[in-house]
Amino acid sequence: MAKVYYDKDIQEEVLRGKKIAVIGYGSQGHAHSMNLRDNGFDVVVGLRKGKSWEQAEQDGFDVKPVREASEEADVIMVLLPDERQTQVYQDEIEPALNAGKALVFAHGFNVHFNQIVPPENVDVFLVAPKGPGHLVRRTFTEGAGVPALIGVFQDVTGEAKQLALAYSKGIGGSRAGVLETTFQEETETDLFGEQAVLCGGLTSLIKAGFETLTEAGYQPEVAYFECLHEMKLIVDLIYEGGLANMRHSISDTAQWGDFTSGPRVVNEETKKRMAEILSDIQTGKFAQGWVLENQTNRPQFNAINEREKKQQIEVVGEELRELMPFVKKQTKQKGVGVHAES
Ligand SMILES: NC(=O)C1=CN([C@@H]2O[C@H](COP(=O)(O)OP(=O)(O)OC[C@H]3O[C@@H](n4cnc5c(N)ncnc54)[C@H](OP(=O)(O)O)[C@@H]3O)[C@@H](O)[C@H]2O)C=CC1
Ligand SMILES: CC[C@](O)(C(C)=O)C(=O)O
Ligand SMILES: [Mg+2]
Ligand SMILES: [Mg+2]
Numbered sequence: 001m002a003k004v005y006y007d008k009d010i011q012e013e014v015l016r017g018k019k020i021a022v023i024g025y026g027s028q029g030h031a032h033s034m035n036l037r038d039n040g041f042d043v044v045v046g047l048r049k050g051k052s053w054e055q056a057e058q059d060g061f062d063v064k065p066v067r068e069a070s071e072e073a074d075v076i077m078v079l080l081p082d083e084r085q086t087q088v089y090q091d092e093i094e095p096a097l098n099a100g101k102a103l104v105f106a107h108g109f110n111v112h113f114n115q116i117v118p119p120e121n122v123d124v125f126l127v128a129p130k131g132p133g134h135l136v137r138r139t140f141t142e143g144a145g146v147p148a149l150i151g152v153f154q155d156v157t158g159e160a161k162q163l164a165l166a167y168s169k170g171i172g173g174s175r176a177g178v179l180e181t182t183f184q185e186e187t188e189t190d191l192f193g194e195q196a197v198l199c200g201g202l203t204s205l206i207k208a209g210f211e212t213l214t215e216a217g218y219q220p221e222v223a224y225f226e227c228l229h230e231m232k233l234i235v236d237l238i239y240e241g242g243l244a245n246m247r248h249s250i251s252d253t254a255q256w257g258d259f260t261s262g263p264r265v266v267n268e269e270t271k272k273r274m275a276e277i278l279s280d281i282q283t284g285k286f287a288q289g290w291v292l293e294n295q296t297n298r299p300q301f302n303a304i305n306e307r308e309k310k311q312q313i314e315v316v317g318e319e320l321r322e323l324m325p326f327v328k329k330q331t332k333q334k335g336v337g338v339h340a341e342s
Helices: 027-038 051-058 066-072 082-096 133-141 160-170 183-198 200-215 220-249 252-265 268-283 285-295 299-309 312-322
Strands: 019-023 042-047 062-065 075-078 102-105 123-129 148-154 178-180
Touching: 019 027, 019 066, 027 042, 027 051, 027 133, 027 160, 042 051, 042 066, 051 062, 062 066, 066 082, 075 082, 075 160, 082 285, 102 160, 123 160, 123 183, 148 160, 148 183, 160 178, 183 200, 183 268, 200 220, 200 312, 220 312, 268 285, 285 299
Parallel strands: 019 042, 019 075, 042 062, 075 102, 102 123, 148 178
Antiparallel strands: 123 148
């Protein structure tokens, strides 16, 4: 089994006394800043003037323009949206990269696909939480954590790996487990996971189930409970004890249907499509398309996003969740309030 690092395996002293600039205060940014501060680390938040700036100040942080924060920091964690990183890096971070500093990412996209080429005299590593930023914060406040991957791209100080481990402990990652990887492995597996399984695969599965039921004349509310709401309850059981734990809790009728019908939906054909998706990621085709989409102001992204918000499953879900006060919307849309504490 691969080496998994936990709190007890990590000496965080290597990061103590160093100033950490967290650049960006969105999903990951607010979580890293707050968790590191709660663990006694010295954090400055780097931003442009705007909503996040106001929020970070309201949360009690020392907030500075990206260039200034980067200049005064020893460790610079880049938590801007991937598609914005290259420009901000070139204009404001790179000029502040004195020899011996550490440049850190939570996802390897820009370094792996050569959008950002760091100078040779700085440490470059990643600390990539395997979960959404809001959960990085929420689980931390509950005494738990989200697992993380670390990877060293460049080690000029001889301390890069120790710094990565210390940072991962600072954000609560090593409460759950930290694995060592490379920028290539993190980038390719993360993109594959979010596209084929966690986000793309899951939303497509939920929508296809909901549409199959409503198109056959069943009530949308019933279809919503069946295909979306119950998904979390089922996944919680899998999360807690694997597939067998979920199968232990469901009826034998459901388990028989699981065994016999599941592979009719997700099968060898699906795996072929998954392999194509993985290949597009590995060859850089996906990355090229995403970079181009952003260079042309996201015509497809915006059109699909608007269409998706109007889907019946979203409309009926909003109504039903209003009637379930225990289903709290803890992670608001990006922008103001994005950092609501749970
Ligand atoms: N979201 C997640 O849970 C995960 C993300 N990651 C990685 O973490 C990194 C950050 O992603 P994520 O947290 O989703 O990002 P967000 O989209 O949530 O970050 C937005 C933040 O960046 C700021 N920002 C945007 N443009 C600029 C700019 N030009 N100058 C200064 N600040 C700017 C925004 O400020 P403003 O309010 O001014 O717009 C806001 O604070 C990415 O590399 C991503 O792949 C890794 C694991 C999971
Ligand atoms: C699953 C999506 C993710 O990779 C994540 C939260 O881990 C992301 O890029 O946001
Ligand atoms: Mg991910
Ligand atoms: Mg990702």
